[in-house]
Amino acid sequence: MKSPLVVFDLDGTLIDTAPDLIASLNHTIASLDLAPVNYENLTHLVGHGAQAMIERACRLRGHPLESGDLPPLLQRFIAFYTDTMPGDSKPFPGILNAMDALKAAGFGLAVCTNKLEKLAVTLIERLNLTHYFDVITGGDTFTVRKPDAQHLIGTIERAGGTLSRTVMVGDSANDILVAHNAGVPSIAVPFGYSDVGVETLGPSRVIAHYDELTPDLVRGLLAA
Numbered sequence: 252m253k254s255p256l257v258v259f260d261l262d263g264t265l266i267d268t269a270p271d272l273i274a275s276l277n278h279t280i281a282s283l284d285l286a287p288v289n290y291e292n293l294t295h296l297v298g299h300g301a302q303a304m305i306e307r308a309c310r311l312r313g314h315p316l317e318s319g320d321l322p323p324l325l326q327r328f329i330a331f332y333t334d335t336m337p338g339d340s341k342p343f344p345g346i347l348n349a350m351d352a353l354k355a356a357g358f359g360l361a362v363c364t365n366k367l368e369k370l371a372v373t374l375i376e377r378l379n380l381t382h383y384f385d386v387i388t389g390g391d392t393f394t395v396r397k398p399d400a401q402h403l404i405g406t407i408e409r410a411g412g413t414l415s416r417t418v419m420v421g422d423s424a425n426d427i428l429v430a431h432n433a434g435v436p437s438i439a440v441p442f443g444y445s446d447v448g449v450e451t452l453g454p455s456r457v458i459a460h461y462d463e464l465t466p467d468l469v470r471g472l473l474a475a
């Protein structure tokens with residue numbers, strides 16, 4: 252039987268990236284003379300990748316984008332974010348111990364994020380976390396992204412895992428939805444960037460701290 256696989260979302264789940272996402276977004280929209288956004292705004296903006304984040308921020312600031320506006324803004328975002336990474340971004344409390352314990356128990360670990368793959372890989376590299384993961388897939392790795400089941404299914408395939416032995420961990424609607432769509436159990440964390448309470452998203456479990464993310468919890472969800 253294949254080892255269990257735990258697939259993590261990135262922004263708001265593995266890593267607290269909010270300060271750098273906000274700074275990069277504000278650097279980007281400043282070029283249009285738009286007022287900055289804050290953490291409260293971010294929960295409505297993040298989760299669908301950089302393009303959607305920029306489009307939503309511009310709309311929020313009363314400047315809906317026209318076709319052709321986006322590419323230079325996206326380049327500006329990517330350049331600034333790449334230059335500043337890892338910035339103030341850091342792994343959430345307890346996640347490294349939890350991943351160490353999962354790996355020691357023989358579990359595979361993977362990342363399935365709607366962040367652009369290159370940005371996700373670079374951030375994880377600069378935080379020296381690359382060795383934890385069998386695979387990192389982003390919002391542009393496949394032709395579809397979360398909440399489309401194929402993003403998670405493709406991630407599991409690349410990690411050498413199997414659908415019936417996988418649990419998804421995330422902070423937002425797209426993570427719980429992608430797990431539901433792929434038919435795998437999900438664990439929600441309440442400290443990320445969801446604009447609604449994560450318990451309302453229908454996860455299999457909510458954990459308040461990564462101390463709770465043990466091999467036994469994952470085995471229990473897989474057995475249920």
Ligand SMILES: O=C(O)COP(=O)(O)O
Pocket residue numbers: 260261262263296297298299300301304363364365366367423
């Ligand atoms: O960057 C985003 O918009 C989403 O990132 P996430 O899927 O890792 O939460």
Ligand SMILES: [Mg+2]
Pocket residue numbers: 260261262263264298421422423443444
């Ligand atoms: Mg997230």
